[in-house]
Amino acid sequence: MEIKHITENNKGAFVAYINGERAGEMTYSVAGTDKIIVDHTEVESAFNGQGVGKTILMEIVDYARKNSIKIIPLCPFAKSVFDKNPAIHDVKA
Numbered sequence: 001m002e003i004k005h006i007t008e009n010n011k012g013a014f015v016a017y018i019n020g021e022r023a024g025e026m027t028y029s030v031a032g033t034d035k036i037i038v039d040h041t042e043v044e045s046a047f048n049g050q051g052v053g054k055t056i057l058m059e060i061v062d063y064a065r066k067n068s069i070k071i072i073p074l075c076p077f078a079k080s081v082f083d084k085n086p087a088i089h090d091v092k093a
Helices: 052-066 076-084 086-091
Strands: 002-008 011-018 021-030 035-043 070-073
Touching (some): 002 052, 035 076, 052 086, 070 076, 076 086
Parallel strands (some): 035 070
Antiparallel strands (some): 021 035
């Protein structure tokens, strides 16, 4: 799986590709200088059940750690992963 980070103004997305085909994306908005709000997760139906959403979220967690920012998980999927995984609470706002 390849994940590309796209940014435009105060918005961004991490988009996953499997064998060159778009598999899913997670979008966010910048909230000040040290926070992002994850607001939406979408996985293409052909890739359901393959861990695409969780893989994208872990990429965002890695991004947050490298850039000393916190994540506000408003997206229900992202929130559920944060709630179940204490190992990533260090980046939760």
